[in-house]
Amino acid sequence: MTDITLPNLWDASKAATMDEPGKLLYRSNLLGSDLRITNFGGGNTSAKVKARDPLTGEEVTVLWVKGSGGDIGSMKLDGFATLYMDKLAQLRAQYRSLDQEDAMVDALGHCIFNLNPRAPSIDTWLHGFVPKAHVDHVHSDAVIAIAACAEQVRLTEEIFGGEIGYLPWQRPGIDLGIKLGELAVSRPDLKGVVLGQHGLFTWADTAEDCYALTLEIINKAAVWLREHGKTPAFGGAIVEALAPAERASVARRLMPLIRGRISKGEMKAGHFTDAAPVLEFVNSAALADLAPMGTSCPDHFLRTKIKPLVVPHDVDEAGLDALLEGYRADYAAYYERCKHANSPAMRDPNAVIYLVPGVGMISFAKDKATARISAEFYLNAINVMRGASGVSVYQGLPEQEAFDIEYWLLEEAKLQRMPKPKSLAGRVAFITGGAGGIGSATADRLLREGCNVVLADIDQASLDEVVAGFGKKYGRDSVRGVLMNVTSEAAVTQAFEATVQAYGGVDIVVNNAGITTAAPVEDTTLAMWNKTMDILSTGYFLVGREGYRIMKTQGIGGSMVFISSKNGVAASPGASAYCTAKAAEIHLARCMALEGAPMGIRVNVVNPDAVLRGSKIWAGEWSQQRAASNKISVDQLEDHYRKRSLLQRSVFPEDIAEGVYFFASDLSNKSTGNFLNVDAGNAVSFTR
Known part of the structure; x- marks a missing residue:
């Protein structure tokens, strides 16, 4: 049988080199590294530490506690808020x-120690009043399963034998903090508390003991649930899972359809998972009863909404429209039932989680990371429902309580303080030639604006390097790489399928893959001609067509940008194949602009000239051929092209990226069928 217990990862020799705040951070990162202990951004940890007051020089006790919006698994020391304990006590006396x-x-804010800019969270109160130096609060699936069942009080006593107390559900705040502290004082034998519907609090005198105790309690709950739970889980399967390839195919069909219908007000990025626990739940007899109940833990709820939407795998577009409209109407009714006179306006009424029997779970949010994390939270909720329903009756968070958390004025104030969304937030871009100079510069420009980017390239080593670099800079959720030959119809189709499965659709297609050939007409072989046409003409067609199909399915418009060339409008001697193919790209873009306009699909062209830096094209024979044609050395080429331009300036990949961003963004939302020369001025390529 698989070991379900959590290992103790504490390294005493490593911890011995740390001060108390360092040990708190070490403990926090260990706890947050395992989603079975707590979710991303969920839970909090604290330590009460002696420090010298910078104002008086006297020794005071300072509460170090995870600040608002942090994640204990990835936070640094600056993620902790610090507060005077004596001032917290003074506030308590005023309550x-x-x-x-x-x-x-x-x-x-009046209790902040040493001008720490990290804002305290609402859970500060729950740590401050417990009379122990170290306190952990985590959202363990196993413990929440106990806290979310009908017999939560009895089972807490039965499983933990009096060493863990119980407090019924109450929204976090100073009142709950006072009750928690009073229980800890009145029951010095307690090692912690189960909060109804919520999670676990544990405390100890040292950082190491607190960490070990948290693991001990979670493991005790997990083992008890396994030994006492009903089998099969969720009453067994009533739907047979499709084969893995079929599940992926269904997800790829549904995701653009859903995404297009829920992205009218705010662009969404998607995530798909068919993990075994998800399939167990969506295929089960209990799905119909449990799914409408929503989640129990408030952290789960805030990420996954009041409840998921169940979508049949074979639903047609009309049926999907009806399901989505029904969910929105149901959400609006929930808002009307529960709102208060001072409640914020109703937010996006679309579902976040979509459960597809036989297939898995799809989630959508404002960005890929949030969509993935929302799915992880619902997976935790599934684990909670499995545990609770296996030993008792599962109970979701009461509707009014759920609403009061979702539309809490403090939560609304936090949302209002968040930065304005970036211009390409939630959008998905597909860039060919992504590992090259123009491709990677374009990716960087779009990623800076919040876009999700898929880089396609034929060079696996370069692609991996570029994707890894962007992953470190912008986060791994934001960027993907796919090996693709633009001349292969099957490869192009597979690359777009991977894009849809990763992000839910595509909004921006940048046709950038390139090749250069130079030879007099009489020396241009058929093989040279065909290869040039295959990559620059047929390749652009295949990529453009596949992107167009997805955009049409989504029904929310989109932008295609073709990277052509000055040679697409101005012929050059000795490059007939290249010039002809580049001209074909421009005309293909115009044709697609005509067909795409009724659906809001814009198609435009950027024409670079002589972009040498970072270019794979110029690293090959092309530079030698151009140098020979102009009777100069290769190292003189950049200066030659700079002086040839009207503005006497060199053109770099970043300059082309700016042109692409203009056409990809809403800055150009009334432009289609156009081309933009980014060549520092070349009279022969002026628009005619």
Whole structure:
């Protein structure tokens, strides 16, 4: 039988070199590294540390606690808020009733130690009043399964034998913090508390003991659930899972259809998973009863919405429209039932989680990372439902409580403080020749604007290097690489399928893959001609057609940008194949612009000239041929082209990327069928 217990990863020799804040960070990162312990961004940890007051020089006790919006698995020391314990006690003395809760959160700003800019979170109160130096709060699936079942009080006592106490569900704040602290004081034998519907608190005198205790309690719950749970889970399967290839195919069909219908107000990126626990749930007899109940833990709920939407794998477009409209109407009714006089306006009424029996789970959010994390949160919810329903009756968070968290004024204030979305947030770009100079510069430009980017290239080593670099810079969720030969119809189709499966669709296609050939007409072989046409003409057609099909399916428009050349409008001697193919690209773009316009699909062209830096094309024979044609050495080429331009300036990959961004973004939303010369001025290529 698979070992389900969590290993103790504490390295005493490593911890011995750390001060107390360092040990707190070490403990936090260990706990946050395993999603069975807590979710991304979920849970919090704290330590009460002696420090010298920078104002008085006296020794004071400072609460170090995870700040607002942090993640204990990846945070650094600057992710902790620091507060005077004596000032927290003074605020507690002023508290009288629940209507002071939100004001007390604002008052935390008066307790900040050493001008720390990290904002304290609402859970600060739950750590400050426990009379132990070290406190952990985590959202372990196993413990929440106990906290989310009908018999949560009895099972907490039965499983933990009195060493773990219990408090019923209450929204986090100073009132719950006071109750938690009072319970810890009145019951010095307790090692922690299960919070109904919520999670686990544990405490100890040292960082190491607190970490070990947290693992011990989680492991005890996990083992008990396995030994006492009903089998098969969720009442067994009533739907047979499709074969893996069929599941992926269904996801690729559904994701653009859903994405197009829910991205009218805000662009969404998608995520798909058919992990075994997901299939177990979506194929089960219990799906119909459990899915509408939503999640129990508030952290789960905030990421996954009030409930998921179940979508049959074979649903047609009319059926999908009806399901989505039904969900939106149901969400609006929920809002009307639960709203208060001062509630914020209703937010996006579309589902975040889409459960597809036989296939898996699809999620959509404002960016790929959020969509993936939302899916991870719902997977945690599935684990909770499995555990709770296996030993008792699962209970979701009550509807009004769920609403009061979702539309909490403090949560709304946090949302309002967030930076304005970047101009390409939620969009997906597909760039050919992505590992080259222009391709990678374009990717960087789009990634800076919040775009998700798939780089396609025929050079695997270069592609891997570029993708890894962007992954470090912008986050691995934002960028993917796919090996692709633009002349292969099958390879192009597979690359776009991978893009759809990774992100849910495509909004921007940058046709950039290139090759150069130079020879007098009489020396141009048929093989040279065909190869040039295959890459620059047929390749652009195959990529453009596949991207166009997806954009048409989505129904939300899109932008295609072809990287042609000055030679597409101005012929050069000794390059008939290249010039002809580049001219074909421009005319193909115009034809596609005509057909795409009724659907909002814009197609435009950027014409570079002599972009040498970072170019794979210029690294080959082309530079030698151009140098020979102009009777100069290769190292004189860049200066030659600079002086040839009207502006006497060199053209770099970043300059082309700016042109692509202009056409890809809403800055040019009334432009299609156009071309933009980025060549520092070349009279022969002026628009005619």
